[in-house]
Amino acid sequence: MAREGGVMGTVTDYVQTETQDFSVVPFNEVDALVYAMLAYCPIPDEIPTLDELEERYGTLAKRLKQFDWKHPLASTHAIAQVPYNGVKIRDMAQFHPVADGEEAPTTEPSFVPGKVTEAFYRTLAGNPRFSSSELNAAQVRFRTDQATQFAAITYKLPDGTLVIGYRGTDDTLVGWREDFDMSYAYPVPAQRMAADYLRRVAQLWDGPIMLTGHSKGGNLAVYAAMNVEERIQDRIQRIFSMDGPGFPSGVASSKEYAAIVDRITKVMPDSSIIGLLMTMPQREHHIIVKSNVDGIMQHSGFNWLTKGDQFDTVPELSPKSQQFYADMNHWLDTNPPERIERGVAALFRVLEASGHERPSQIATSGLGQIPDMLSEFVGLDSDQRKVIMQVMGMIMGAALSHNPDVNRSAGAE
Template sequence: MANLLDYLDWRGDLTLAQAPFNEVDNLILAEVSFVDFGGIVPPPGMGESVPLRTAAEAFFARFSQGEKIDMGVLVPDAIPEMLRKMAESRRFGDMGLNCFVDWLDAERGEQFAALAVETGDGRVYLSFRGTDDTLAGWKEDFDLSWLPEVPAQKKAAQYTAEVARQYPRRRLLLGGHSKGGNLAVYAGVYCPAAVQRRIDTVWSNDGPGFRDDFLDLPQHRRLGDRIVSIVPKSSVVGMLLEHEEDYTVVDSDQLGFLQHDGFSWQVMGDHFLTLRQVTRQAHLSDLELRAWVRTMTPEQRGKFVEAMFTVLSASGAATLTDLKADSFKAVGAMVRAMKDLDKETRDGLLKFMGLLFRSNLLLTLEGIQEESGKRGFRWGRKRHRPEEEEA
């Protein structure tokens, strides 16, 4: 099956004048904000846009020829190859990049990065980076479950207003993958009304949802029919918390949580291969995780999140790559930190980890069964095709 890289090979020679902007283009631009364009693309209000192919050339010049570019644990390693193909294409090579910001405060658990892309059809796509390799960025994802607003959301709304002022006559597209999808929706809802009227579409690519009261806001209702939520068939990340009622389910060639990787989403022509609904196990896992979160007050959720990241940070690691590189040392330090927690917090942390592990295991087993069924093997009963599965 085909993915984003295949799409660039197939359709990279078609400009937006020949083939209009589509949902696959959206995900590509959502992923490109994971590239570190610091010192290459100017911050808001600090200079002219840089052609994508020029920015890509400057980025790759930082590395030795043949050197593997490590994007970290959570960020797909295919992104540099995607950038290379974009730079070589007629479709993306001349797009202008501007307004790059990259903010990280590890002590306060804050991470925010974004990029503005002049698409060439008179619009600007605001790409919000999702969760990166840092523990700070990961912590902010969990803070979504109990805080009315996390710092990255506030920065996203401010960034949108600032970029809109820099491009006063342009229509806007907002998008991101993972946490970046959440930030795109939040920014679209909370940006000034005059800016919101200029937004054509907001894309949330497997982004986590929101607290209950967010979807009832009048600002959200005004924007609701322009929000496009896309999730893979076994989505867990994108189904967390409350979500827009309408979402598109896409097929993936990965299993379990690995379907969160946008490079696993299946492409057919100028669109994703879609299914009617998420798989049964993804739906059940989503319900179980939501039910568990709802048993806690916001204060209890906050205490839990702080405890979890105290444990993770006990190893001295700043990134998931650090944890992976010295996992033996990290586990020892985290076990010692767990002992310092009160019994209620420790039990809650263990239960949450158990839910995540079991959800991922069941989703993976379900995916293996589904893939084997496609190859003609029997599992004791006939399997429905994914598009026929019941929620």
Template sequence: MADLIHYVKTHAQTFSALPLTDVDGVILAQLAYVDFHALNRHHIHRLADLTDPLLIKDVVRLTWNAAANFNLLLTLQHSPRFRNIRWHDWIKSADLETEKQFCAVTFDLGPSTHYIAYRGTTATLTDWKEDFNMTFMRDIPSQRSALRYYQKQASRHPGTYFLGGHSKGGNLAVFTCLHSRGFLQNQIQRVFSVDGPGTKKPLPAAVQAKVTKFIPQASIIGLLLEPQTGYQVVKSNAFGFRQHDPFTWEVNNASFALLTTTSRFSQLTQQSVSTWLSQLDNATKKEFLDSLFSVLRATHYQDFRDMSANWEISVRLILKALSDTSPQVKHQWRTVTGQLIGTFFSGATETMKPQLKLPEVHLPALPRKKPLTKTK
């Protein structure tokens, strides 16, 4: 089975010979997770110069799939197609008070051709909280930062732009295109959303024409807040939530292996969560999420990895925080989670109805009995 790394090994053409493909767009979006701060400290700004395996191991250490990202960088370094790509204007900002975590980098693919990669969700509590804030906020801080970043780059480095990102990064890329005006939107050639959440409302036709959105067949994240069906379903060799990882997606030459529809479970989850969110007002969503994350922060860990590595301590602190919450909060939790469970099972029942319908049974006709005659 071909994957992202196999694609890099088998496509040696330069970008002038083979323009940016769907797979290129996903690979560059994935690179946003790399620790460019460490690379900048070593004065490395080109993939071909990334030759130290120990440094490569260090800059992918905190990514979701460190082994696959390590192999990807090793392969890109030798690729005639990718090795001369340069990056600049890497930015990373976090603000616990405003619940913002933002990161972006610009790649130069050729003269006046740029790709802005927005980083997706990491393992930090702040990142996850900002993601969930999308359900009730008109826009989140990272979305506004993504738009400003593109505006600044387009002013400094005029030319054609591609935007992309995985997970939350895909949402940031689409948001940026959606809210760019005039010349700035005209400069954007394509936008890649790699299993990124939607924008809650249908996109204008002009923006939708530029957006290429990929989701795996068991997608959950990519279908959140997504009112449209203008996405492509990619075949993955993984199971369940692991399909969110693009390294599990199957590649067919310069494209992805596509399916006609998502899985039944993915459809059920999207429908149930959408229905559930529509039942809650924004104030309830905010209060529920604030109380949920306050319990998680009681562990004093800011990263889910640290929480998992110290799970016994974490569980104990979470249980204590739960017991200390007010009766009003506990009641709200029961109400909100109860609505979600009820909506999910209601949707599951409707989904299963066609499968539970009993087949019609046709019994053979019974022979007619002869009428009884009286005996004398």
């Protein structure tokens, strides 16, 4: 049960002040955000990969090959149950690249600022609530030719619960392209990978499971839960989508979705944009959280406000967000997938004409890229230009809006 009152702040403040273990203060939605945001951090080589674990323990024959006569009891136990043997969060800081003050690897670009990641990681490592959680089964996939970006990691809580964290969209055009592809294609490769990851982790280890993810990661968490066998679904306790996109209307009304909907918690900032893409079924449990900033930066979970072990909530989304949801989803429902696909392809040709691979580079590189991008835009046919202008108009109208009904009471990260 959530406690009344508590320290007000952001998730960063929460991990500094909530030190009681999960047996005293049960796992809650703010904890789910903690593990979702942790999934954005670069994964050190010391974390075993899912492929490595399956190669070593994936079958009985493979486990028998690992038998060590010097440790017969432990080896016998490992035959019956795959050992977890993860890396504890408290031990991660010594070799985590960002925590050591180095730049994050370029293979894992992220919108999360390095200074925020460093402080977050070090705080978790020193907090007894989180420090004993073990990380394992890392998986990272990045395919430019297939417009696919996927990453996931599994955390084991002290009581044996497995928390699977799906990484959201990173700072690459490839990652953003896959998000846009969701508007006309189902499933996209990352969604299939998410279900496959859950299935493989559940095959390795027993115990209850919780799924969490921010942005696209939230969508992947829900998709994975919908698309695994019933015996695995029965182990899933809760599913958290932190401002994750929704699904096509046909999916949201499917029996697969109905089987898990009572376990879904969707958290959105008061002026959400990303979380309102595609259908947002009312049967889900929705939490509208107050943010300490306006506009598109509300999407960052580090800017959401907390009150003790709960989010600081508001009754409803801003009028601009509600209008965006109605307009964007009407547009998606009334345009054939082929037209949307052509428009998305055209948009990313324009962005790629900048010569950059990351949206952040495009946003900060000044005016020098404009002529090439404009030339690409002018070269599109009239319908492609119209699609781009319609979509960008809706997004920018919501992204630049101010919600007068919310008093922002904390500074942004």
